[in-house]
Amino acid sequence: MxxxxxxVSADDHAExxxxxxxxxxxxxxYECPHCGRAYPIVKRLQKxxxxxxxxxxRNFPLTxxxxxxxxxxxxxxxxxxxxxxxxMHDLLxxxxxxxxxxxxxxxxxxxxxxxPALSLALEDGLFADRVRADFSGxxxxxxxxxxxxxxxxxxxxxxxxxxxxxxxxxxAVEAASHxxxx
Numbered sequence: 001m002x003x004x005x006x007x008v009s010a011d012d013h014a015e016x017x018x019x020x021x022x023x024x025x026x027x028x029x030y031e032c033p034h035c036g037r038a039y040p041i042v043k044r045l046q047k048x049x050x051x052x053x054x055x056x057x058r059n060f061p062l063t064x065x066x067x068x069x070x071x072x073x074x075x076x077x078x079x080x081x082x083x084x085x086x087x088m089h090d091l092l093x094x095x096x097x098x099x100x101x102x103x104x105x106x107x108x109x110x111x112x113x114x115x116p117a118l119s120l121a122l123e124d125g126l127f128a129d130r131v132r133a134d135f136s137g138x139x140x141x142x143x144x145x146x147x148x149x150x151x152x153x154x155x156x157x158x159x160x161x162x163x164x165x166x167x168x169x170x171x172a173v174e175a176a177s178h179x180x181x182x
Contacts, residue, residue, distance in 0.1 A: 002155035006137035008056050013085045015046065016054035021176035022169055025056040025150040027138040030073060030092045031066030031099055032146045039093040041162045045169055052173050057089060059134040060146050068099035070131065075104040077127035078118050084111045152176070 008014065008023055016023075026042065028035040046055055059076070061069030072092050079088030091107045092099070101122075108118045121127060138148065142155060149156045149165075151172055158164055 002142040004150045004153045004155070005140040007153070008054075012056045012058065013080060013089070014054055014056045015086060017051050018054065020054035021052045022049070022172045023054045023056060023152055024169065025058060027058050027060035027134070027141075027143045027146060027148040029060055029062050029066055029069045029146040030076070030096065031069040032062065033096075035147045036093055036096045038147045038160050039090075041160060041165060044162055045165055048166065049169060049173065053169065058138060059131045060138045060143055060148070061131060061135065062146060070128070071101070071104065071122055072099050073131045073134075074122055074125070074127040075107070075118065077130050078121045079108070079111060079113060081127070082111075082113055084113065087111050 004025060008025060014023075024042070024045070026035075026038070028038070042055060046053055059073040061073045063070050076085055076088045076092060079085055088107060088111060091110070095103055095107070104118060104122070105115045108115050141150070147160060149160060151168060156168060158168065
């Protein structure tokens with residue numbers, strides 16, 4: 001049972017209440033086709049569980065296999081610095097087959113972000129340390145591929161297809177509600 005070494009904190013990008021029964025952490029790569037397939041599955045889980053689920057996304061760009069993964073992660077972090085992380089996260093996955101500098105500029109414009117500032121941030125690696133910190137935390141937690149999920153701090157190595165994830169998240173919600181009733 002591999003545990004999450006870096007606990008979820010206020011520094012993380014999280015959707016859902018802090019006191020949700022279940023926290024699902026994904027270490028992901030915007031260029032990874034498997035992460036692209038997992039993206040709508042996680043969205044369905046969020047919709048299904050509502051406030052009982054907190055979802056956290058951490059960057060784990062596999063740059064040797066995915067040359068655009070680092071820049072995409074830094075683009076998401078740039079957007080996050082302007083309060084638009086989740087919007088950019090979603091748009092990157094929804095346009096995964098087009099990842100490149102032109103797309104990042106297009107998405108930044110769409111979100112009302114300053115494109116010259118994004119260009120400068122990417123050139124200067126302004127958010128590279130943040131991306132590296134996520135990546136390092138993943139390595140310390142035993143992440144070696146994407147997507148990798150942790151459910152309430154414990155690595156989940158089963159299938160991440162919707163029926164299987166639905167079942168394990170449901171079981172975790174059930175277990176959490178039983179432990180709070182005691």
